[in-house]
Amino acid sequence: MFKNKCVLITGAAGTIGTALAHHVLAGQPKKIILLDTAETPLYDLEQALNYENNELTAIQYVLGSITNTILVDKLLSENTVDILFHAAAYKHVPIIEKYPLEGVHVNSIGTKQLADSALKFKVKTFVFISTDKAVNPSSVMGATKLLAENYIRSLSKIPSNTTRFVVVRFGNIIDSNGSVIPLFKAQLKQNKALTITHKKASRYFISVSKVVSLVSISLDFARSGEMLLFEMGNAQSIYDIAKTTVENVGLKVEDVSIKTTGLRPGEKLHEELLRSDESIETTVHPEIYVVNSPLKTDLTLLNNVFKQLENAVAIYDTKAAVKILKTALKTYKSKNSEYSALD
Numbered sequence: 001m002f003k004n005k006c007v008l009i010t011g012a013a014g015t016i017g018t019a020l021a022h023h024v025l026a027g028q029p030k031k032i033i034l035l036d037t038a039e040t041p042l043y044d045l046e047q048a049l050n051y052e053n054n055e056l057t058a059i060q061y062v063l064g065s066i067t068n069t070i071l072v073d074k075l076l077s078e079n080t081v082d083i084l085f086h087a088a089a090y091k092h093v094p095i096i097e098k099y100p101l102e103g104v105h106v107n108s109i110g111t112k113q114l115a116d117s118a119l120k121f122k123v124k125t126f127v128f129i130s131t132d133k134a135v136n137p138s139s140v141m142g143a144t145k146l147l148a149e150n151y152i153r154s155l156s157k158i159p160s161n162t163t164r165f166v167v168v169r170f171g172n173i174i175d176s177n178g179s180v181i182p183l184f185k186a187q188l189k190q191n192k193a194l195t196i197t198h199k200k201a202s203r204y205f206i207s208v209s210k211v212v213s214l215v216s217i218s219l220d221f222a223r224s225g226e227m228l229l230f231e232m233g234n235a236q237s238i239y240d241i242a243k244t245t246v247e248n249v250g251l252k253v254e255d256v257s258i259k260t261t262g263l264r265p266g267e268k269l270h271e272e273l274l275r276s277d278e279s280i281e282t283t284v285h286p287e288i289y290v291v292n293s294p295l296k297t298d299l300t301l302l303n304n305v306f307k308q309l310e311n312a313v314a315i316y317d318t319k320a321a322v323k324i325l326k327t328a329l330k331t332y333k334s335k336n337s338e339y340s341a342l343d
Contacts, residue, residue, distance in 0.1 A: 002027030003162040003218055008081050008123075009034055010066050010114065011088030013041035014131060015176035018048075019208045020085050020154045025049060031058040033075055038255055039064045052239075066110040070124065076121035083219070084118055086111065087129045089145070092178060096141040097266040104321050105313050107144035112151050112306055118163055119155060125219060131263030132204055132271045135278075138335035140265025143325045146332070147305070149227065154299045167227040167290065168215055169269060171204025180238060184245040191258035194242045202270050203262070205330045210287075210301045215218070216276070218288050229273060229280060231287035265337045275331060301317065 011217050012034035018041075024032055036042045047150045050118040053059060064071045066088050075081075090096050090105050096103035102307050111128065120128045130149050133142035146300065149167050175181050180203075183327045187194050214230050220227060244252045273278065280289040297305075305328045312321035326332050334340040 001219060002029040002083070004080040005029045005034070006031045006079050008075065008079070010036070010084075010085045010086050012036045013038045013128075013253060015173050015208055016283045017085070017087045018045055018212060019212045020087065021034050021045060021049060022052065023212045025052055025057060025059075026057050028054075029058045031079065032061065032078060033060045033062060033081070035062045035064060035066070035075070037063070039063055049116040053297070054091075055254070065164065066114045067105060071156045072114055072117045073121070076117050076123065081118075081121070081123045083125045083127070084123050084226060085129070085215070086113075086114060086129050089129070091131070091141065091143045091329065093133065093139045093266040094264040095216060096144070097264075097339075098320055099138055100140040100318050100339075101313050101316060103140050104309055104325070106142065106153075107314065108140060109306060109310060111148035115152055115155055115165070119158075119161060123163050124164065127215060127219070128154070128165070128167045130167050130169045132169060132273055133230075134169065135272045135275055137332045139337070140322060140325070140339070141266065143329055143332040146329055147302075147325065150295060150297055151302050151306075153225050153227065153293075153295055154297070154302055155303050157225050157299070161224070164222070166218065166222045166224070168218065168230065169227060169273075170206050170230040171207070171232050171273070173208050173211065176206050176208065177292060180246060181240065184242055188246065188249055188251065193259045194246070195261050196238050196242055196270060197261055197263045199239050199260055200239045201267075203238060204232040204235050204271055204273065206230060206232055214285070214288055217285055218283075221284055227291040227293055228283075229289045229291050231289070235270060235283070263336050266335065268335055302328075 002024050007029050009017050009020050009246050013036040090103050116165050131145050137143040152165050152167050185192050194202035218228050242258050246256045277295045278291055310326045323342055328341055333343050
């Protein structure tokens with residue numbers, strides 16, 4: 001899969017990006033380009049990979065953002081990139097609900113600019129890492145990812161396009177940075193009460209090792225424009241996860257206080273994997289499905305939406321940006337948010 005190839009990973013120092021970097025390196029590529037805005041995590045990744053690299057692979061560590069089009073164009077023009085894994089994103093729902101323009105700038109506009117550059121410099125395969133929060137989005141974060149999904153899939157329909165564009169969708173990564181299990185462990189370590197948003201809240205979870213494995217396997221058969229969904233099993237109760245975490249550290253559930261804080265801005269009670277107008281087809285792999293998802297917006301309309309969003313970001317008009325997202329994405333309905341008034 002990766003032997004003698006050039007692979008670029010955005011968001012390389014994040015949970016998924018780091019796991020991809022280790023996985024790709026083991027495949028003996030010719031070169032890996034690791035791009036991230038987080039300086040210290042990127043440094044930590046460099047130290048870790050230095051121990052693994054057998055010097056058959058050139059590794060380039062790049063501190064920078066996908067929104068820097070000059071930097072991205074430079075990287076893609078100077079390297080013949082075979083596979084680009086786009087994992088860079090703002091992912092925390094309540095934070096992006098508070099700062100929508102940052103989410104729009106990186107998750108939507110940044111993805112568009114990166115994909116446009118990939119098309120221009122003939123990257124062979126572009127894999128966009130999406131999320132279940134893009135399904136019937138209730139948050140700005142989910143909406144920015146859905147808009148990016150639509151754009152990536154639309155690019156595959158350009159007749160002259162030689163890049164294979166693939167979208168992969170899955171739920172929460174177990175033990176990822178900022179996720180619920182590390183939070184519970186930290187609270188237990190400090191002898192604090194565990195905090196959950198709602199006793200009935202549920203989420204889909206998947207391990208990062210499984211994500212990386214399934215992403216790699218999907219490259220064997222995924223066709224341009226396809227959106228893939230990974231097997232997520234049943235949704236897990238956050239309350240049950242809290243109790244299990246307590247037991248896993250050797251404590252008794254009845255000895256630990258579990259407090260309910262209420263759903264945060266943009267959060268759903270239950271996440272979804274498919275819209276009502278979407279269906280799935282099996283593939284050659286039992287844990288990878290193709291999502292049949294109607295694409296109702298053409299590239300001309302999408303480009304107009306992005307132009308409007310760029311204008312809103314340029315003048316820092318939060319309300320205008322959210323209104324544009326809601327007009328463009330009919331399934332985007334805010335929950336527990338000040339932006340519900342705009343629905």
